[in-house]
Amino acid sequence: MSMALTDQSFFEALAGAVCTPTDGADRVSLYLKAETSDFIRFNRGAVRQATHVSQGYATLAVVAGARRIETTLALCGRADEDCADLLAERAGLVALLADVPEDPYLLLPDEVSSSHRHERGALPAPEALVGAVTAAARGLDFVGFYAGGPVVRAFADSRGQRHWHHVESFHIDWCLYQQADKAVKTSYAATHWDAAEFARRVAAGAARLPLLALAPRQLEPGAYRAYFTPAAMAELLDTLSWGGFGALARRTGTSSLSRLEHRDAQMNGGVMLDEDTAGGIAPAFTAEGFAKPASVSLVHAGLAAGTLNSPRSARQYGLAANGANAEESPESLRLAGGTLAESEVLAALGTGLYVSNLWYLNYSDRQACRMTGMTRFACFWVEDGQLVAPLPVMRFDDSVLRMLGEGLVALTAQTELIPESGTYQERQLSSVTTPGALVEGWRLTL
Structure with missing residues (x-):
């Protein structure tokens, strides 16, 4: 079944299948990095490039005593296929453990802890962002880059640990060019988009352009x-x-x-x-x-x-x-x-x-x-x-x-x-x- 890579249910499906006791390993862990992001580049106040990216990577690790080995896989978002790939990798890692030298400085958490942070933001739709830039940058040589969307980090292990981190944020930085390399650089980052605040920052930068001349x-x-x-x-x-x-x-x-x-x-x-x-x-x-x-x-x-x-x-x-x-x-x-x-x-x-x-x-x-x-x-x-x-x-x-x-x-x-x-x-x-x-x-x- 295909699922969003940033959904907690997707991660739980992977963790439930992979983070289980297995012969030959004392501990199995899974670390997820995932995002669903919009990237938009602007030149002279107009869209130069717009990209939407959804990606996820899982780092699987197995431990036996002072031996630890890990691998990282790109995920497709179909839980059944990703679970099958991770289970195959787990078996391969366990088979290699005996050949891994002991690590005298290996330290892993003893405490079984869990945490949960799931924050939703108020991010601009790409169309709204383009409209805000077009309005605020009218008559200006505006060059900028926007990145925004949910980003996830998550951890699970075979001892029952579960950590979930989901934040929705954006960052846009831009330059207003007076001429050649003379420019005012500004940025705006938050979890809740405010078109008026963005316009205020553009205007504040524009007010300094005459000084650059x-x-x-x-x-x-x-x-x-x-x-x-x-x-x-x-x-x-x-x-x-x-x-x-x-x-x-x-x-x-x-x-x-x-x-x-x-x-x-x-x-x-x-x-x-x-x-x-x-x-x-x-x-x-x-x-x-x-x-x-x-x-x-x-x-x-x-x-x-x-x-x-x-x-x-x-x-x-x-x-x-x-x-x-x-x-x-x-x-x-x-x-x-x-x-x-x-x-x-x-x-x-x-x-x-x-x-x-x-x-x-x-x-x-x-x-x-x-x-x-x-x-x-x-x-x-x-x-x-x-x-x-x-x-x-x-x-x-x-x-x-x-x-x-x-x-x-x-x-x-x-x-x-x-x-x-x-x-x-x-x-x-x-x-x-x-x-x-x-x-x-x-x-x-x-």
């Missing part, structure tokens, strides 16, 4: 007062996540936050960073069946707190596993907001840089948590609280420990959830929630 303000290398939008902050926090919060990186001395860990540096007392699973859109369980805590404190009041502990690091270092992925990178990172009202950002900045976007970020000195990268799109020079001129593309090189430490002036009270927009192979469920930040002494190098 002005002569750029040439700046000398040096230290500047700067305001970073949530989009720019998300780029910094994404880079900080490359080993910054993981137990393995901390124990091996390769973490960019080692100085914070050893109290050789500290951030501003208002900096509170958490892996906020309860507030994000990522599932509250892992592909191995570990349940995630609602929150893991990573930086508390400017000081290093906990770490993200994958099962392998937990086994190796005698830690408690806390639902981290194999890379020990956050999936629902949240920087708490501060007290600066969004309406007062330009006045608080006074004279300095308004940084809309950053890109090409990397570490220039990992041990010092020093990053380098480029400004991107509509970044502006501000005088007396007014945007007065665009900035040319500039390179920065500065320590995030300094930027969020003695350099931090204020965080905005309002935070924004910024989902991972990549769609390679599948839509992602990781996100960063962050306020904007006002920083003193941001260092431009050229």
Whole structure:
């Protein structure tokens, strides 16, 4: 029988057939990743490409003692055929188990737990989305990409564990081009579509287009007062996540936050960073069946707190596993907001840089948590609280420990959830929630 790949009944049919006790294995598990998504590309405010994708992949694993082996199959959505394929794969995996070496760092959940999150959104029909873009972008060179629909993650095993995660969300980002590479980039992501909010964001970007036609303000290398939008902050926090919060990186001395860990540096007392699973859109369980805590404190009041502990690091270092992925990178990172009202950002900045976007970020000195990268799109020079001129593309090189430490002036009270927009192979469920930040002494190098 053909069923929607994102239906819970479809997953239960697979789990019921495959996740049963079988000779030669102590444990059988099944992990499902599925989605039904609309993808629409726009160019000059008109549809360039429209695609509808329904896909599902099941990862089947069998365990005997300290031996584990897995395989991943693409699913067709016909439960009888998919069950037959998975059962055949299970038999093949069990036959191979004796040839698999024992894994001294294998750790699997002992507790039999279950969870259920099934959230329906209010997403635009493709026709309504096209109408909203056409109306809001009239007269503008609008180039954008929309992705939306339900995404599912689910886990089951032969001990009775059942985890279900279904969210319906969308993400659309776009550029309004003034000419050549001069553009204002904006995005809008949520679980409930609001055409008026989308139109407001397009109009706000369009209002800044005339500024891009002005002569750029040439700046000398040096230290500047700067305001970073949530989009720019998300780029910094994404880079900080490359080993910054993981137990393995901390124990091996390769973490960019080692100085914070050893109290050789500290951030501003208002900096509170958490892996906020309860507030994000990522599932509250892992592909191995570990349940995630609602929150893991990573930086508390400017000081290093906990770490993200994958099962392998937990086994190796005698830690408690806390639902981290194999890379020990956050999936629902949240920087708490501060007290600066969004309406007062330009006045608080006074004279300095308004940084809309950053890109090409990397570490220039990992041990010092020093990053380098480029400004991107509509970044502006501000005088007396007014945007007065665009900035040319500039390179920065500065320590995030300094930027969020003695350099931090204020965080905005309002935070924004910024989902991972990549769609390679599948839509992602990781996100960063962050306020904007006002920083003193941001260092431009050229």
